Amino acid sequence: MVCKLSTRLMNICVASFCKVQQLEKAEAVIIDAIRLGTLPDVVTYNTLVAAYCRFVDLDAGYSILNRMREADIYPNVITYNSLIAGASNRSLFSRCFDLFNEMTMLGIPPDVWSYNTLMHCFFKLKEPEEAKRVLREKIMPKLSPCSTTFNTMFNGLCKNGYTSDALKLFRSLKQNGFIPQLITYNILIDGLCKSGRLRAARRVLKELEESNLEPNASTYTTVMKYCFRAGKFEEGIEVFYEMKNKGYTYDAFSYCTVSSAFAKTGRLEEAHKCYELMIEKGIELDIVCYNILVNMYCIQGRWEEVYNLLNEIEQAGLKCDEYTHTTLIDGLCRAGNVDGALKHLRYMDTLGFDSNLVAYNCMVDRLCKAGYINKALRIFDTMDIRDSITYTSLVHNLCEERRFLKASQVLLVCLKQGMKVFRPTQRVVVKGLHSSGLYSEARKLQSKIRLAKILRS
């Protein structure tokens, strides 16, 4: 006997397959259901739109929208929210705004979820004022903000350098009855750590521990990362074991954090062990996991394995990102293969990444250290964008070569552009000028350093 499948049951099946990324099986369920006389509804299509946006690409999601239209089913706010989220996650911001216009033109009013995503987009575009305007003019008057609205706000403020504002907002909301979630605490702890306010971060962590919430893997990973970044390696490892003792499961994030720290401190065997455990546990390696592994093999000079990994990344359907290429360039430089690194840097230029500043910085520093300081200076001259790391590294290396006059010139350009050079490096230049008898040059530099300091404060 053939039974008609209820729409609800079909949707549950479709959702289950979508959740585990088995889109073909989800589509097969729909085909079978149609054959048995059950037609997909807006929920079915929305499930597919979300899954295709998430696991395939935005166009795949959009093609489901066309299928909906052909089936005479009207998209709703959920359909558009999924598409907007898909565009936002891929940083296709103009597509987000287009989709927003499209839904409004179709008479589908955006809801608080739509505006939350819009706020998130503005924050990612480094336009915090626009994000605040969305909250003030769109969400507050007509809709009520939800916990995600505030979490998006906290996160956006922190990521845009307004950690104090985020903390202030948190305090005032809390006084007015706002109940923070675990994610709220995690956002603030990370933001405070990132801006160097470790004491404030610890206070928020204490608040979290005193609330009825339990820290999770994300909280631990954040704390661990900042231990490593602050050079407190053993402390970070302690956090890792504390996490284990408390029965938390490690995910790709925590393994990546700790294995990268192992690799940096030369404990490569333990770093590799993390990967064995990850694979044993069935954790799928994403591009970040691969990047750390590439770095490990580079450090060890295991080039055949590096190139095998690059193939493996493609075979897994992943794409090498700016970190992969930069890691490779740095590794090649460190191994003394300057030509190979330069070739790869040029190749990276052709790939159209938003930024390859770090790769250039690696090149400049490693070229200097390998004794090719003039080659490094030539690359430095071709750079359109430089940051304080570019300058610090070049100035430092020029001093090592006792080329204090050139170091002073580079440092002056840097200060003129309002950028900082690591303070001990500045002192080495002044001292070097003195020891070389270039007294007036030293005085000039010192007064410029002082001036820059005043202008910054």
Place this chain on the structure above:
DNA sequence: GTAGGGTTAG
């Protein structure tokens, strides 16, 4: 259907 943690350079 929206929000958080992991990877590169001085």
